[in-house]
Amino acid sequence: MANIFETKDPRGFKVVCSEEQWNDHILANHSDMEGLEQKVKEAIERPTMGIFEDARHSDRKIYYRKQPKKFYIKVVVAFEGDSGFVITAFPTDSGKSGEKLI
Amino acid sequence: MTQLPNLIQSNQLKTGYLAEMARSKQHQATVKYDRDFDALLVFFQTENTQIVAHYVDDYVALLYIAENLEIVGLQIEDFTLSFLPAHENVARLWQLRGTGEEVSDMGDIIFYAEKIPKVAQEVVKAAEELLGEQGQELAAAFG
Numbered sequence: 001m002a003n004i005f006e007t008k009d010p011r012g013f014k015v016v017c018s019e020e021q022w023n024d025h026i027l028a029n030h031s032d033m034e035g036l037e038q039k040v041k042e043a044i045e046r047p048t049m050g051i052f053e054d055a056r057h058s059d060r061k062i063y064y065r066k067q068p069k070k071f072y073i074k075v076v077v078a079f080e081g082d083s084g085f086v087i088t089a090f091p092t093d094s095g096k097s098g099e100k101l102i
Numbered sequence: 103m104t105q106l107p108n109l110i111q112s113n114q115l116k117t118g119y120l121a122e123m124a125r126s127k128q129h130q131a132t133v134k135y136d137r138d139f140d141a142l143l144v145f146f147q148t149e150n151t152q153i154v155a156h157y158v159d160d161y162v163a164l165l166y167i168a169e170n171l172e173i174v175g176l177q178i179e180d181f182t183l184s185f186l187p188a189h190e191n192v193a194r195l196w197q198l199r200g201t202g203e204e205v206s207d208m209g210d211i212i213f214y215a216e217k218i219p220k221v222a223q224e225v226v227k228a229a230e231e232l233l234g235e236q237g238q239e240l241a242a243a244f245g
Contacts, residue, residue, distance in 0.1 A: 025138055028134070028136075029134050029139075029141075029143055048106070049106055055160060070110060071110075071152075072106070072109070074155075088136060088141075090155060091168065092154060092156070093108065093109040093110040095106030096160045097105070097159075097160060099105075099106075
């Protein structure tokens with residue numbers, strides 16, 4: 001399976017976004033994310049505040065990166081050990097109260 | 103607890119577009135389910151616009167157009183995990199989805215035909231109380 005990108009987060013953990021995930025899941029549900037693959041990669045590499053832990057799914061980490069317009073690109077990554085894969089990505093204007101900065 | 107700064111407040115979001123949808127009844131709602139993220143999206147399709155999620159709690163987010171802050175729908179996360187168990191009407195519709203010819207995959211699902219309005223209506227109705235005045239506009243638009 002081809003990857004849209006492979007990168008590392010600030011902890012040095014590998015994160016992958018597959019072509020299938022990008023096309024069949026992310027774009028299928030958020031068509032406005034088309035062309036924003038680089039923004040998603042940057043959010044993982046240099047999140048605005050750090051890495052958040054999902055409130056309900058302990059294997060997931062959340063990355064936010066502030067965009068020039070008034071929103072963040074939010075990226076949800078599921079990890080198995082120190083390797084992760086992108087589940088979804090979309091614009092949002094806030095975090096969620098249950099998320100904790102790690 | 104360190105939190106990400108909120109960039110937009112709920113009272114900044116507008117409902118003019120929804121009011122127009124309620125009046126015209128000419129636009130059909132889109133319902134999408136992201137199986138990997140367990141999120142249901144209910145919204146009016148817009149062309150070439152950036153859609154932003156604005157969380158009203160940890161599970162429900164309003165979807166709005168970034169350029170003009172007009173609400174176009176909502177996103178419900180932990181949909182099967184949390185929302186369905188708490189909302190019987192929606193859960194019943196969700197169980198029926200597999201009997202329709204439009205559903206061929208248990209993963210990402212796009213509802214067609216007569217199922218879309220009903221699912222959109224029930225989801226919005228269920229979330230209306232949480233959303234306040236904006237929920238009423240949503241319900242009118244999807245109703």
